[in-house]
Each structure stands twice: as structure tokens, then as C-alpha cells.
Amino acid sequence: MKVRDIKAFRVTVTFLLALPMTALANDDLSINGFLSVGASKSDADAVYYEGIVDEISFEPDTVVGVQLSAPVTETVSFTTQLLASGNKDTYDLAADWAYADFSVGENTSIRAGRVKLPVFMASEYLEVGAAYPWVRPPEEVYAVVPVSAFSGVSARYTGNFGNFDFSIEPYYGSHTESIPQPTGVLSTSVKEFAGASLTLGNDVFTLRAGGLQGQLTIPEVGVDDEELSLFSVGARIDWENVLIMSEYASRDIPGIIPDSEGWYAMLGYRAGKFLPHVTVAQLDTDEVTPLAQKQKSTTVGVQYQLNHAALLKVEWKNIELQEGSAGLFSTLPSDDKVSIFSASIDLTF
Amino acid sequence: MKTMKLKSLLVGVAFALGLIALPLQAGVVVIGHASNSDSLDGKQIARIFLGKATKFPGGTKAKPVDQVPGSAARTDFYNKVVGKDEAKVKAYWNQRIFAGKGKGRPEEIGDGAAVKNWVSSHPEAIGYIDSSLVDSSVKVLFSAE
Numbered sequence: 063m064k065v066r067d068i069k070a071f072r073v074t075v076t077f078l079l080a081l082p083m084t085a086l087a088n089d090d091l092s093i094n095g096f097l098s099v100g101a102s103k104s105d106a107d108a109v110y111y112e113g114i115v116d117e118i119s120f121e122p123d124t125v126v127g128v129q130l131s132a133p134v135t136e137t138v139s140f141t142t143q144l145l146a147s148g149n150k151d152t153y154d155l156a157a158d159w160a161y162a163d164f165s166v167g168e169n170t171s172i173r174a175g176r177v178k179l180p181v182f183m184a185s186e187y188l189e190v191g192a193a194y195p196w197v198r199p200p201e202e203v204y205a206v207v208p209v210s211a212f213s214g215v216s217a218r219y220t221g222n223f224g225n226f227d228f229s230i231e232p233y234y235g236s237h238t239e240s241i242p243q244p245t246g247v248l249s250t251s252v253k254e255f256a257g258a259s260l261t262l263g264n265d266v267f268t269l270r271a272g273g274l275q276g277q278l279t280i281p282e283v284g285v286d287d288e289e290l291s292l293f294s295v296g297a298r299i300d301w302e303n304v305l306i307m308s309e310y311a312s313r314d315i316p317g318i319i320p321d322s323e324g325w326y327a328m329l330g331y332r333a334g335k336f337l338p339h340v341t342v343a344q345l346d347t348d349e350v351t352p353l354a355q356k357q358k359s360t361t362v363g364v365q366y367q368l369n370h371a372a373l374l375k376v377e378w379k380n381i382e383l384q385e386g387s388a389g390l391f392s393t394l395p396s397d398d399k400v401s402i403f404s405a406s407i408d409l410t411f
Numbered sequence: 412m413k414t415m416k417l418k419s420l421l422v423g424v425a426f427a428l429g430l431i432a433l434p435l436q437a438g439v440v441v442i443g444h445a446s447n448s449d450s451l452d453g454k455q456i457a458r459i460f461l462g463k464a465t466k467f468p469g470g471t472k473a474k475p476v477d478q479v480p481g482s483a484a485r486t487d488f489y490n491k492v493v494g495k496d497e498a499k500v501k502a503y504w505n506q507r508i509f510a511g512k513g514k515g516r517p518e519e520i521g522d523g524a525a526v527k528n529w530v531s532s533h534p535e536a537i538g539y540i541d542s543s544l545v546d547s548s549v550k551v552l553f554s555a556e
Contacts, residue, residue, distance in 0.1 A: 092513070094509065163511070173511075186509065189509075190505060370497075
């Protein structure tokens with residue numbers, strides 16, 4: 063982090079922390095914030111994923127956010143999440159999502175605006191480190207769909223039968239984003255995409271599955287209005303002291319960006335304030351192209367609860383690149399076995 | 412040897428005191444407004460405190476209130492009635508809140524006396540206190556063994 067960045071970051075944090083004091087005057091406004099300060103270091107001579115390099119860096123895993131939610135009428139509310147994230151060039155504040163929520167009857171709500179793409183188990187709280195046990199969710203799955211929010215509408219219907227709660231979330235919208243890739247920045251736009259996700263669970267077990275289709279345009283690689291589809295499924299078991307999580311995602315993309323699929327499986331055990339965990343993951347593709355991302359990894363980590371609001375996490379990830387692929391590195395590292403050490407402090411307020 | 416005996420004697424005395432103290436240190440009870448005529452089981456209470464149900468079984472609106480973190484009644488309530496420890500509950504709400512599904516989260520009111528006071532003046536309220544604090548201003552809806 064450059065000194066200027068740190069200053070900007072401090073100003074942002076101070077601003078965000080000061081916000082609740084002035085805003086709390088309004089009883090109905092709810093304010094929730096989160097802060098993750100993360101550091102990571104790899105032993106590879108190439109940049110990994112969102113900027114992990116062979117010296118200690120804070121940028122990739124440092125983020126602060128504030129969520130404001132205010133009722134407009136009995137059935138309409140407005141929610142926005144402001145994010146200042148370290149993996150952007152500056153710590154500029156950005157509204158990561160902002161939507162109006164309309165309650166239609168007791169079990170249905172409709173959101174319009176900039177909403178989160180409900181694809182993965184942790185899609186809606188990707189930036190909130192305190193909501194999952196890793197420093198960052200396994201990128202072998204989460205990089206398969208490198209988009210977390212879109213402009214459009216989503217509906218949510220919730221219900222329950224017996225001890226099981228379920229929700230169905232259909233959505234429709236469009237999205238434009240510049241996504242950095244090993245070959246340069248891609249001006250990606252997805253039009254007219256439609257998808258749905260289904261979540262089913264009880265106290266112990268949660269299952270989520272989803273799919274979406276859209277029309278993809280990426281001028282840099284000659285993709286013009288071609289069909290894209292995504293599929294994902296995930297499960298979590300949180301039983302007594304045992305925590306098991308697993309997800310799978312696949313994408314079907316036109317043009318030179320390879321179709322890919324990724325999965326991970328995680329086993330954790332809650333021992334008092336400690337939650338040690340181990341995760342195996344793989345990202346793979348059948349396509350033979352220089353852009354193929356193929357890697358396997360094993361991650362061992364522990365989460366420690368510092369107090370009611372804060373977590374300390376430490377993890378060590380061992381990546382094995384497959385068949386000469388650079389995996390999620392920007393360029394091919396000289397060794398196909400790479401270790402990454404990461405630590406973070408995550409809190410919510 | 413002497414220290415050993417002394418130690419076990421002390422442990423014995425402490426244990427005995429603990430046994431005597433146990434009936435006095437009562438469990439946690441779930442309370443509602445004095446006018447509340449609902450009867451609830453542990454599962455229904457858990458659903459209200461996890462934001463999965465927003466109404467009492469009778470159909471009236473329910474508003475759950477929490478004691479502050481660290482209170483013995485709070486620890487007891489979540490372990491015995493909701494069936495999740497506080498770390499799990501915290502992780503659960505972190506996920507719900509930042510997914511925009513934080514509606515219905517219990518409001519933190521204060522200690523047991525503050526919760527009793529708040530519940531006694533709000534017909535929709537549901538809270539929990541140590542049973543030694545119960546008086547006629549509130550109604551016991553459920554008692555954890």
C-alpha cells in the first residue's frame with residue numbers, strides 16, 4: 063500500500079466510522095459495517111488472482127464497507143452498500159449495490175436497482191470476511207463467474223415446509239464491467255440475462271443451486287452478442303462442531319475464453335474460539351488454449367474469534383498448476399507449485 | 412499429601428456450594444408482554460430470534476429483543492433454546508444482514524432488567540431473562556430446562 067493510498071484509506075475509514083454517529087438520529091435507519099484488513103504473500107514470480115505477489119501486500123484482501131438501509135414506506139425500503147476496496151487502484155468509495163425493495167405480500171419481495179448476483183453460497187456477502195471462514199472464498203469456484211452485481215430486477219419468494227425453509231430468486235438484467243485478464247482488460251457486457259437461484263435449508267443443512275443465460279459481448283476478443291450460460295450448485299452442513307461446505311460452478315462462454323468448471327470441498331471443526339479448516343479445490347477446462355486455467359489446490363487455515371465483533375484468520379494455500387497452464391496467475395510462474403500465505407482481521411459493526 | 416487433601420477438600424466444598432447454589436441460580440426464561448396469550452415451543456422461539464418468523468403463532472407481530480453480548484442469560488438462551496452458540500449466531504446474522512436479509516434481527520436492549528422493562532411496555536415484544544428476575548409485569552412464555 064502506498065502512503066497516499068493509506069492516507070486515502072484512513073480518511074475513508076474515518077468517514078465511514080463517523081457516519082453512524084450522525085445518522086443514528088434516525089431510528090428507522092439501520093447501519094451495518096464491515097472491515098477486513100488482509101495481508102498475503104506468495105512464493106511465485108507472477109501475480110496471482112486479484113494481485114497477490116511475492117512480497118507482503120494488503121491490497122487484495124483489504125476492504126471496508128457500510129450498508130445503509132432505510133424504510134421509505136411500510137412496504138418499500140432502500141438499501142445501499144458503500145465499499146472502499148484495496149484491490150482497486152484507489153480507495154474511492156463506490157456503491158457496490160443500491161436497490162429499492164418492494165414487499166408484495168408477506169412472502170414475496172422485488173428488488174430493483176443494482177443488485178447482487180445470487181449465484182454462489184457467499185455471493186451476497188463476498189466482501190464480508192466475517193461471514194465465511196477463509197481469508198477469501200475459494201477462487202477456483204468464485205473466479206468462474208467474476209461478476210458479483212448487476213443492474214436490473216430480482217424477485218424473492220420465501221416459504222417453508224416443515225423444518226425446511228426455501229427461497230426462489232428469479233432475476234433479469236444487464237451488466238457492463240472491465241475485467242482484467244492475463245491478456246489485458248476486457249470490456250465485458252452481458253445483455254438480457256435471465257437466471258434463477260433456489261435455496262433450501264434447515265438449521266443444519268443448506269443447498270443452493272442456480273443458473274443464468276445471457277448475451278455476451280467482448281469486442282477485444284471478437285465476441286459479439288453470443289450466448290453465455292452459467293450453472294452453480296453448493297451445499298453447507300453446519301452440524302454441532304462440524305462445518306462442511308462444497309460448491310461447483312461451470313460456465314459456457316463463446317469465443318476464446320475457455321469454458322471452465324471449478325469445485326471445492328471444505329471441512330472445518332469448531333473448537334471453542336478456533337475453527338481449523340482444510341479445503342481442496344480445482345479449476346479445470348476441456349479446451350486447449352493458452353488461456354486455459356487449470357489448477358488444483360489445498361488450503362489449510364484457522365479462524366480465531368478475537369471477540370464478539372472480530373475474527374483473526376490465517377491460511378496457507380498450496381497451488382499445483384496443471385498441464386503447463388498458468389491457472390489464475392497473470393503469467394506463467396517458473397515453478398508450477400506455489401504457496402500463498404494469507405492472514406486477515408475481519409470485523410463487523 | 413497434606414496439600415493434596417486440602418485441595419480435594421476445597422474442591423469438595425466448592426462442589427457442595429455449587430450444588431447448594433444451583434437451585435438458587437435459576438435458568439433462562441422467555442418472556443412476553445403481560446397481555447400475550449400465545450404459547451410457543453422452543454422451535455417457534457428459535458425461528459423468531461433467527462428472523463425466520465415475524466409473527467407469534469396467534470398471528471400478531473413479534474419483535475425479538477436481545478440482551479447485550481456477554482450476558483449469561485444470552486449465552487444460555489442461544490445454547491439451550493435456539494440450539495446455536497453465539498459465534499454461530501453471529502456468523503448467521505453477518506450473512507443475512509449483508510445479503511440484505513437482516514430484517515427481523517433482535518434489537519439489543521441491555522441487561523436482563525432493561526429487557527424486562529422493555530418487554531413489559533411493548534405488546535409485540537419477546538425477550539429472555541434469568542428466571543429470578545420474573546415478576547407480574549411480564550408473562551413467561553417458555554422456560555428452558
